[in-house]
Each structure stands twice: as C-alpha cells, then as structure tokens.
Amino acid sequence: MTPNQNKAVWELCRQGLHSIAEAAEMAWTRGEPYRPQQHAHLPRETAHLITYCNFEITPQTAVA
Known part of the structure; x- marks a missing residue:
C-alpha cells in the first residue's frame, strides 16, 4: 500500500470506522478501487x- 493509502486507513480507524478501513485496505491490497x-x-x-x-x-503479487 502507498503512504496515502496507509494514511486513509489510519484516518478511518481514528474516526471509528474500522469496518470501512478494513474493506478499503483489502480492496487496495488486491489492486482494486x-x-x-x-x-x-x-x-x-x-x-x-x-x-x-x-x-x-x-496490485500486490504473491511471492512463491
């Protein structure tokens, strides 16, 4: 994840929106908006x- 994506996840958690933060992190990690x-x-x-x-x-690629 990029620094801005990490910042967005942190900001969502700070606002108490943990489920939204988790969904955003999962989407961005999969390379999806x-x-x-x-x-x-x-x-x-x-x-x-x-x-x-x-x-x-x-998108993050898995290392074998």
Missing part, C-alpha cells in the same frame, strides 16, 4: 483522500 457504500457519511476530506488513493492502486 474502494468505493464505500456510506460515502455520504464520510467527512469530505476523508472521501477525497479515498478517491485519491484509488488512483494510486498497485
């Missing part, structure tokens, strides 16, 4: 950070 269902309930800055993080997606 995260689109929260509760987008309207997120603070604007956090929603913008998630949008930005979706542009930084890099």
Whole structure:
C-alpha cells in the first residue's frame, strides 16, 4: 500500500470506522478501487483522500 493509502486507513480507524478501513485496505491490497457504500457519511476530506488513493492502486503479487 502507498503512504496515502496507509494514511486513509489510519484516518478511518481514528474516526471509528474500522469496518470501512478494513474493506478499503483489502480492496487496495488486491489492486482494486474502494468505493464505500456510506460515502455520504464520510467527512469530505476523508472521501477525497479515498478517491485519491484509488488512483494510486498497485496490485500486490504473491511471492512463491
């Protein structure tokens, strides 16, 4: 994950949104964009950070 993605996960946890943070982390780790269902309930800055993080997606490859 990128530093901004880590920051977004930390910020979501700080706001008490642990399930959203976990879902975002899982999506970004799989190389997929995260689109929260509760987008309207997120603070604007956090929603913008998630949008930005979706542009930084890099799929992780498993090491055999």
